[in-house]
Amino acid sequence: MKKIFLSAAIVLGSLTSFAAIPSVEGSIIKTISIQDEYTEIKLEELPTAVTDALKKSFPNAxxxxxxxxxxAQYKLDVTVGGKEGNLFANADGTWIQK
Known part of the structure; x- marks a missing residue:
C-alpha cells in the first residue's frame, strides 16, 4: 500500500513540472520603420494648390x-484649434492618407 501512495506521489509530482510556464528571457524584438525622407522647405515654397486646399479644408489651420x-509629396505640420498634427498632400493639393 505504501508503494502505491509513493508511486502516485512521484507520478503526480512529475506531471506538475510539465505544466510550469517557461520564462522568456533574451527574446529579440525587431522593429522596422519605413518612412519617406522629407526635407524641410520654406513655407513660401509650398505650391498654391496645397495652400488653397488647406484653406478650403481647414480654414483656421x-x-x-x-x-x-x-x-513631390508634402508634409505639413499644422495647428488647428489648439491641436497639432500632420497633413500630407500631393503637389496638386489632393490629401494623402498616411
Missing part, C-alpha cells in the same frame, strides 16, 4: 513647418 520628399 496655421502651418508651422513644411516638408517635401522626392515624390
Amino acid at each position: 496655421v502651418i508651422s513647418k513644411a516638408y517635401k520628399n522626392e515624390k
Whole structure:
C-alpha cells in the first residue's frame, strides 16, 4: 500500500513540472520603420494648390513647418484649434492618407 501512495506521489509530482510556464528571457524584438525622407522647405515654397486646399479644408489651420520628399509629396505640420498634427498632400493639393 505504501508503494502505491509513493508511486502516485512521484507520478503526480512529475506531471506538475510539465505544466510550469517557461520564462522568456533574451527574446529579440525587431522593429522596422519605413518612412519617406522629407526635407524641410520654406513655407513660401509650398505650391498654391496645397495652400488653397488647406484653406478650403481647414480654414483656421496655421502651418508651422513644411516638408517635401522626392515624390513631390508634402508634409505639413499644422495647428488647428489648439491641436497639432500632420497633413500630407500631393503637389496638386489632393490629401494623402498616411
